[in-house]
Amino acid sequence: MALNKKTIDDINVKGRRVLVRCDFNVPLKDGAITDETRIVAALPTIKKLMNDGGRVILCSHLGKVKNGPNEGESLAPVAKSLSEKLGKEVVFVSDYHVTGEAAAKAVEAMKDGDVILLQNTRFRGAEETKNGEGFSRELADLADDYVCDAFGSSHRAHASVAGVTKFITEKGGSNAVGYLMQKEIEFLGNAVENPVRPFVAILGGAKVADKLNVISNLLEKCDTLIIGGGMAYTFLKAQGKEIGNSLVDDSKLDYCKEMMEKAEKLGKKLLLPVDTTVVSAFPSPIDAPVDVEYVSTDAIPADKEGVDIGPETCRIYSDAVKNAKTVVWNGPMGVFENPTLAAGTIAVARALAETDATTIIGGGDSAAAVNQLGFGDKMTHISTGGGASLEFLEGKALPGVVAADDK
Numbered sequence: 001m002a003l004n005k006k007t008i009d010d011i012n013v014k015g016r017r018v019l020v021r022c023d024f025n026v027p028l029k030d031g032a033i034t035d036e037t038r039i040v041a042a043l044p045t046i047k048k049l050m051n052d053g054g055r056v057i058l059c060s061h062l063g064k065v066k067n068g069p070n071e072g073e074s075l076a077p078v079a080k081s082l083s084e085k086l087g088k089e090v091v092f093v094s095d096y097h098v099t100g101e102a103a104a105k106a107v108e109a110m111k112d113g114d115v116i117l118l119q120n121t122r123f124r125g126a127e128e129t130k131n132g133e134g135f136s137r138e139l140a141d142l143a144d145d146y147v148c149d150a151f152g153s154s155h156r157a158h159a160s161v162a163g164v165t166k167f168i169t170e171k172g173g174s175n176a177v178g179y180l181m182q183k184e185i186e187f188l189g190n191a192v193e194n195p196v197r198p199f200v201a202i203l204g205g206a207k208v209a210d211k212l213n214v215i216s217n218l219l220e221k222c223d224t225l226i227i228g229g230g231m232a233y234t235f236l237k238a239q240g241k242e243i244g245n246s247l248v249d250d251s252k253l254d255y256c257k258e259m260m261e262k263a264e265k266l267g268k269k270l271l272l273p274v275d276t277t278v279v280s281a282f283p284s285p286i287d288a289p290v291d292v293e294y295v296s297t298d299a300i301p302a303d304k305e306g307v308d309i310g311p312e313t314c315r316i317y318s319d320a321v322k323n324a325k326t327v328v329w330n331g332p333m334g335v336f337e338n339p340t341l342a343a344g345t346i347a348v349a350r351a352l353a354e355t356d357a358t359t360i361i362g363g364g365d366s367a368a369a370v371n372q373l374g375f376g377d378k379m380t381h382i383s384t385g386g387g388a389s390l391e392f393l394e395g396k397a398l399p400g401v402v403a404a405d406d407k
């Protein structure tokens with residue numbers, strides 16, 4: 001699938017300041033990066049721009065930043081990892097203002113081929129997430145050209161993904177996409193344009209509100225839709241079941257009912273867990289020892305929380321992917337970070353590893369899960385985007401792609 005957008009092969013960056021939006025939203029534990037997939041995936045674009053003599057200004061978000069700027073969501077560990085991987089110091093601008101005086105000074109000191117990393121763009125709050133013109137302009141002021149290589153964030157119309165391009169254009173610069181964007185879109189486009197059937201989609205994880213929305217379009221494309229993880233309980237509640245303290249989006253109960261009706265009307269299989277692993281309290285820290293019970297989804301105790309699919313559901317879901325020819329999976333089946341709650345995610349990962357289907361895994365945590373559990377090299381493609389790959393598969397335009405200049 002050809003992407004009719006300007007790419008980094010179409011621009012000459014020698015001596016120019018190039019702002020590069022990456023998706024460095026990596027999982028962290030005690031300040032250490034637990035999965036570097038997204039960093040490794042960004043390297044080809046960064047190296048190309050360095051080798052061409054560009055002055056590479058990297059930016060990204062990390063986490064949701066719900067309580068304002070904080071060291072726990074600083075990009076400092078990413079700068080360290082990048083420096084090691086590039087064999088050259090990546091200067092980290094730790095200023096929480098992201099585009100302040102410190103950033104301007106660091107940019108001014110750059111020589112051709114240098115790389116710096118700005119602080120977490122979400123430290124600017126709604127200015128970033130509401131695509132604010134002021135912050136977009138400040139970002140553009142730091143650079144001559146802009147490159148979007150943040151595939152995992154390309155479904156977000158945020159200042160550093162979309163808004164910034166308007167001001168780069170105003171000053172006569174180029175807005176291009178990087179190699180990772182090209183690679184992801186070409187691969188996903190080819191795999192799902194005419195998917196080899198049966199086509200099974202598997203959804204899980206914790207970003208319930210976001211991901212419930214993709215189901216309507218996905219049902220039209222796939223043959224079977226499997227729901228696990230934190231996504232499942234809103235469906236179960238919509239069926240009138242008790243879900244205890246499990247994750248839920250109460251505003252989506254009617255929507256879930258509609259989706260179950262839609263699946264039936266279209267003759268598509270929509271699989272929900274028949275049993276679930278429950279705990280009395282969510283483990284803290286997440287990998288702390290925990291006592292579990294396995295219960296039918298018809299009998300979840302009101303004071304318990306569902307944190308993984310149960311053993312019978314593992315069998316049903318593994319069976320459901322056996323004869324698939326294309327599988328797209330986004331979102332872990334349970335709280336896989338805890339070894340006691342990883343069984344569902346392991347079962348599905350193993351089932352995918354054993355099929356001869358084209359298997360596409362999307363999402364930061366899903367990629368981390370598959371890699372940590374040792375199935376990474378058994379999958380056809382591990383996408384750096386979860387929500388982004390789902391929206392792309394739905395056929396939606398991605399703001400990060402739309403904002404790039406046409407060829």
Ligand SMILES: Nc1ncnc2c1ncn2[C@@H]1O[C@H](COP(=O)(O)OP(=O)(O)O)[C@@H](O)[C@H]1O
Pocket residue numbers: 204205206207208228229230231247306307308330331332333334335336337362363364365366367386387
């Ligand atoms: N039943 C559940 N309850 C709470 N959290 C869950 C549940 N199942 C999975 N999760 C969590 O979902 C997170 C991943 O969700 P998400 O960000 O949507 O996936 P991805 O990054 O792959 O797109 C993991 O941290 C995992 O612990």
Ligand SMILES: O=C(OP(=O)(O)O)[C@H](O)COP(=O)(O)O
Pocket residue numbers: 023025063064152153156207362363364365384385386387388
């Ligand atoms: O991790 C991400 O998405 P994903 O969990 O869907 O893979 C991206 O970095 C986007 O992050 P966001 O969902 O906080 O905007």
